[in-house]
Amino acid sequence: MxxxxxxxxxxxxxxxxxxxxxxxxxxxxxxxxxxxxxxxxxxxxxxxxxxxxxxxxxxxxxxxxxxxxxxxxxxxxxxxxxxxxxxxxxxSGVTLLKALEFRYHGESTKEEQDEMYVLSATNKKVSIELLGIDKIQNKLSRFEELTSVSLAYLGVSSAGPPGHINTTIPRLKELDLTGNLLFDWREIAAICKDLPALVTLNLSYNIMSHDISGMPLLNHIKVVVLNHTGICWKQVEMLKDSLPLVEELHLMGNKLRGITDIRLSENPIADPGKGGVPRFVFIARLAKVEILNGSQVSPRERKESEIRYVRLVMSKCHDNPEEIKKLHPRFAELKKFHGIENEKVANGATVPQKMSSSLISITLKCVAASIGEKAPLTKKLPATTTVAKLKILCESFFKIKSVKPKLFLQEEGSPLPTLLDDDMTSLFDFGVGNGSTILVDEEC
Structure with missing residues (x-):
């Protein structure tokens, strides 16, 4: 049979x-x-x-x-x-402590030992011995001293009896459970409650249940990694009440395409002052977002954002289709939708040839307090103009002599302008497009 x-x-x-x-x-x-x-x-x-x-x-x-x-x-x-x-x-898996015992008390398998070799000059395998391995294994065998544990792909499916985890690894701060059999959030809650010192939890590649009801308050967890767990935004919103002190949340490889309203206030990823992502990149990458940081995304802004995003990717990744596919999953779709041609990149250039020879119309607004009121100026400049070159031009446009300019890109709907902080970067690479507004301030 x-x-x-x-x-x-x-x-x-x-x-x-x-x-x-x-x-x-x-x-x-x-x-x-x-x-x-x-x-x-x-x-x-x-x-x-x-x-x-x-x-x-x-x-x-x-x-x-x-x-x-x-x-x-x-x-x-x-x-x-x-x-x-x-x-x-x-x-159906094992308890966390069973996996811990196997991982840190188990002996190396013959297969693992066979892999520990180097090739001699005659291409023969020569076994190697790790110096100090006994000391390392001895330290790892003292569970009560462990502060970081990795139990990736060991079939962990449950927390086991209440209290046993805390008794065994009371000082644990980092726990990697990548690729196990966990799917019930109640087991995750039991593990976390038994580890009061735990700060970082990695659950990547555990396909989690969509039922998060009944999750207790876990106010000691600060970093949660949920990459490739099948979680959607509704579950993320439910989790925030149980994890109020989370500072880092990783959500790669999940189904978050249906987001229509997202707020990233006081978040480094959206803070231009900390090198955050510009507003147009968020809009282009999130296909259905309608409200970003409390501001409505108009059809015109979406179109312009997607076009700017496609050209930005083309300038950065050049002719590396694999890198583009991995890092920018909407690129091909948007490129085809907006009918953007394959603009070849010249040797040493940072922008496509067609863009390098074209002009973009930008509005310059002087906001520097020491300069006084100045009427906005609209200028047509090559997309290849660097930030350093534009600063020099601004000194001429606004008759500035004693002030060192500082430039910001003001985007529609964005509460804060984006600092153009790299003098050698072109306007195109910063996402400055036709009709963009640049604020001219002064260095403090």
């Missing part, structure tokens, strides 16, 4: 297994803690005896889409990301 349907056989046991799995539970293949998936079905499969578990694999390495022999059992994330597996070939 088969132990797996539509995947390679990984066991010989047959008959009816005791299932013990529930929908939405995270599991890994027995013996392979990196082969992780989500339980989508538990029960019988037509024409086969016994119980089966339908798993949708994270890495997409399956054989079907949740159907078998024409019968639909569940919906998978892709056409070949799912498999039916015998229950005994799946693991």
């Amino acid at each position: 088969q132990s797996c349907l539509d995947i390679d056989n990984s066991g010989s046991k047959s008959g009816s297994d005791s299932v013990g799995f529930v929908m939405g539970q995270r599991v890994h293949l027995t013996g392979d803690t990196r082969r992780i998936g989500t339980v989508k079905y538990v029960g019988a499969v037509e024409w086969y005896e016994g119980n089966w578990v339908g798993v949708d694999w994270d890495n997409g390495d399956g054989k079907h889409d949740g159907s078998h022999n024409g019968v639909r059992y569940f919906e998978a994330q892709g056409p070949k990301t799912a498999s039916f597996v015998r229950p005994h070939n799946l693991s």
Whole structure:
């Protein structure tokens, strides 16, 4: 009798297994803690005896889409990301302390030892010995002294009995749980409550449940990493009440495209004075945002922001499509939508050739207190004009002799202007486009 349907056989046991799995539970293949998936079905499969578990694999390495022999059992994330597996070939994970014991008290495997070698001049493997390894292992074995622990990809699925974690690792400040089987926020709450000294928690690549109700107040956590956890903005808003003192929140690789209203006040990422991202970049990257920091995003501002963003990416990444795809997922979509041509970059240039020969119309407003009132000036300048060159021009335009200019880009809807703080950077690279307004202030 088969132990797996539509995947390679990984066991010989047959008959009816005791299932013990529930929908939405995270599991890994027995013996392979990196082969992780989500339980989508538990029960019988037509024409086969016994119980089966339908798993949708994270890495997409399956054989079907949740159907078998024409019968639909569940919906998978892709056409070949799912498999039916015998229950005994799946693991529901271990407690945090079991993983801790394995990670820091377990002996190195033969495979790990075999990897510790260098190649000699004759290309032969020569085993190496790490100096001081005994001292390191001895220190790591004293759990009560640990302040930082990494339990990545060890099948952690629960906190275990209350109080046991605190008794074992009471001084822990940083905990990395990347790639485990955690999905229930109640287990996360139990772990955090048992670690009162914990400051940093990394849950990346744990596909978390959307049910965050009942989360207790955890006012000692300051850094939370939730990259690739399937979390959406609604869950982020629910979490903020439980994590009031969080200073850093990492949300890479999640589904946040539906945001329509976002406020980033008093946040370094949106503070031009601290090198934050300009307003037009936020608008371009967030396709559905309608209100940014309390200011309405008009159709005109969206169009101009997206065009400026595309050209900014083109000037920075040049001809590196892989880098663009990774760092700027909306680039190709926006480039096609706005009909922006492939503008080649000349050797040594920082902007496309077409842009380098074109002129942009900008308005200069003098706001320096010591200069006095000056009428705004509208000038047409090459997009390649550097900030240093523009400062020199401003000295001429406004008859400034004893004042050292300081320039800011004023963007529509942005409460604070963006400092143009790099003299060698071009206006184009700073996102200055046709119709932009630049404020001319003075150095303190």
